[in-house]
Amino acid sequence: MPNLKRPIVLFTLFTVIGAAWVVASGQGELLRDRPAVVAVVGLEEVWNQVDEREQMNADLQTEREDLLADKERREQKIKNMQQDMDWSPEDSEERQKKEEELTQAAITFKAWWEFQQQRLAREEKIRYEELYRSSIAAIGEVAEANGVDLVLFKERPPKFDPNLKVAQTLALIGNRKVLYARDELDLTDQVITRMNNR
Secondary structure, eight states: OOOOHHHHHHHHHHHHHHHHHHHHHHHHHHHHHSOOOEEEEOHHHHHHHOHHHHHHHHHHHHHHHHHHHHHHHHHHHHHHHHHHHHTSOTTOHHHHHHHHHHHHHHHHHHHHHHHHHHHHHHHHHHHHHHHHHHHHHHHHHHHHHTTOSEEEEOOOOOOOOTTSOHHHHHHHHHTOSOSOOOGGGBOHHHHHHHHHHO
């Protein structure tokens, strides 16, 4: 009795490939009906001009200043403990106790300061992530409003330093994402306006 499994598998495979080709062909026709509209946005320029970035920097600066003020208070407390210990008689139990307290305070302060620096760095990273998501949302809204299908990253023109080596200059050129875009395709100002109007 002949084995029917192989013809059935082949028939199924050709059917799937054929269906995929029909779907792909249909999508191709759909894309050919309307050319894709492409625009650019200078994200760095957006971030330099939006109120959200300015507020973020102000908040972070306030946090830094508060943290430094707290650091100074804690350092002064340790200095006071040091001075108080210096007045204690040498080789006394009181001095030994104060030395232990001072050592513990210094260790605690160091651990606190390292933790606070890490926390602040983490907070700054989170704020930039939020700013990025907010920017992408605004870019999407502006793109939709203008009938744009694809938005590319607009870069500043490269600065060719005469001291750069050939390989560095070629790398600078090779890393470019957009080589040319008409001014009419630049959505940067619209994105800035939309973000500042929120």
